[in-house]
Amino acid sequence: MTSAPAGLVALTGATLFDGERRLEGHALLVDGALIAGVVPRSEIPADAAVTDLGGGILTAGFIDVQVNGGGGVMLNDAPTPDAMAAIAAAHRRFGTTGLLPTLITDTPAATAAAIAAAAEAVSTRPGVIGLHLEGPHLAPARRGAHLPELMRPLTEADADQLAAAAEAIGTLLVTMAVEQAPPALIRRLADAGVIVSLGHTDADYDAAMRAIDAGARSVTHLFNAMSQLGHRAPGMVGAAIDSGAVWCGVIADGHHVHPASLSAALRAKRGPGRCVLVTDAMSTVGADGDSFTLNGRTARRVDGKLVLADGTLAGSDIDMAASVRYAVAHLGVSADEALRMATVYPAALLRHDRIRGRLAPALAADLVHLTPDLHVQATWIAGEHSTPQTSLPLSR
Template sequence: MATAARNASHVIVGRGVVAPGGILSPGWMEVAGDRIVGIGAGDPPRPADYDLGGQWLVPGFVDIHVHGGAGVAFGDGVEEARQVAAFHRANGTTTMHASLVTRTLADLEGEVRELADLVDDGLLAGIHLEGPFLSHARCGAHEPTLLRAPARDDVARLLEAGRGTVRMVTLAPELEGGLDAVRQIVDGGAIAAVGHTDAPFDVVTAAVDAGARVGTHLFNGMPPLHHRTPGPVAALLNDPRVVVEVINDGMHLDPAVVRTAVRAAGQSRVALITDAMAAAGMGDGRYRLGSLDTVVENGMVRLADGGSLAGSTLTMADAFRRAALDLGLDTAVAMASATPAQVIGARDVGALAPGNRADIVAVDDTFQLTAVMAGGAWVELG
């Protein structure tokens, strides 16, 4: 893909543009600087600068839960964080949270302080703390000795380290002080997410009443749905105030389970995430996840000790492709872009519309990614 001048106006045509009102086919878009300034069906207002006539144009993907990729993780340092962001951007993720796993409070505080500058610079949409306020019973790939109840001073310490850039915190609401922590997180301007929890149905419902609005990787890190003890899965799926994350890699969830979640909650309440760790984009082998060793075999990540699933090697490009093939293009766009953008309150991303940021992904008939534009500039694909 030729390089586009950042401040120039240019027209892009495609087989179809997936816009908020429906698919425009054939469709065109006009981009000036980092913004979409026009969109329509049929012939463009002037000859195209970029003819992607065989491709579908969809909004850049929004990943609200991603830990790493390209061999490194967001918590490894500023340059490593830039490397992670570049890897996922080349796979269509133009807006992302930097997710951090459980560490000591001092370590987390330092990681948050470092990443806050990258949020201020616009490279990241925010920081997501997945821990340390999680259930020992459902700790998954989090160091159990570092898990703790969400004491008010500890929550405040981490939020203050971020200077307003901590945008989401996952916690188990059944822990001592859990519901108060939900309120504290929300009052601090962040999203409270329920995850890595063993809570019963009524406690999860109480957490939502207190302000929680996201279910972290639904089905994973929580007890399974049971017909007499419905637990977190039923509470999160049934509450219209909640958006649930799903890891659509064919390993964490069977495709039929993803379909069930979408049909139960609707596409506006299910967000695709990667939960990717350092091994994304790399081969099989041994990798670190926080303080824990993991082994990747055939793309599946498990703890070296105990065998629990430990994040993924997924990209949003692959999660989107799976969703499009199974659920349809419109639904996949909602799950990969519009719904997660709505969750984090990002009003100028997640949809191809005039005034929005020019974040565009092109995919072919099999929904394989072929081109990415981020903020009006083409991205070199990996």
């Protein structure tokens, strides 16, 4: 890994995808940590250092809002800035230049440690852009791989803690069940800048819509661990698809949701909220080994999926570049739309669209260079270049 070069750099020789369109014969101008412009090659400034990428696609770096682990590290095992850095380094190899380390349901002490770690990491650890707390305010009836004995309703004191955490970290996403979070507290959190995401819930359609009206902004891993879409009971899934206000995280790995269901949701989702690719990755991504521990229980890789002893899915074993390729191959979307699901849309969900997620002047020079078939060749974070070979994950 090298430092961002001083002075103006022109990246050329690749097709540029700026988030809306593809540009041939253009160069991306990078000045330190920021994008300086997109210009025809004939207009590259004379004082720019030119780097020819030799083909492929250059686009904004991937953004993943749900990452439990990577590189042999689970955030729940070590909610520290160094663990967050290790997770970010592991996923950078697969094109992710910004992620939210994700703590699943745990003790109050673990939650407090993760908040403190994220407040430090967002300014000191490249690739860490916030924190996702998935719990503990979830519904035991839809617990998934979370421990139900640690779940509890959201209280005023919890809301105080989360509001303060959002101010300290800058970007805080919290997954909570509709039945564990009164609308008044959802509104309070939303007003404080917390991104409230609904998930692990058995709520019916009407209750879900009340939570959305109160300020919930997204839905965590659509279809998984929530009430399903029925012909007379639309459930949480129906509310998520029907509401234009919410964004929906989707795990596109071929195990969590049938591709036909995801394809239908993509076609039906009412905007402006869209479906966002998330990995829900565990420590196995970017690491050797076929098992890890989750709240003291062993999860193993079996036929490409991660499961607990009882067969419950325990996160995923997929990276973001593979998710993009899966979306193109199995979900009926174009490569450009799949890239938007990993860049433009998560940036909008996090309200980072004026910071990152597209190729435009004054945005962060967080970039990924892809082969034509969407494999990662290199990344940049704040203008700092790295290849999958030089950004090896830390393993523990």
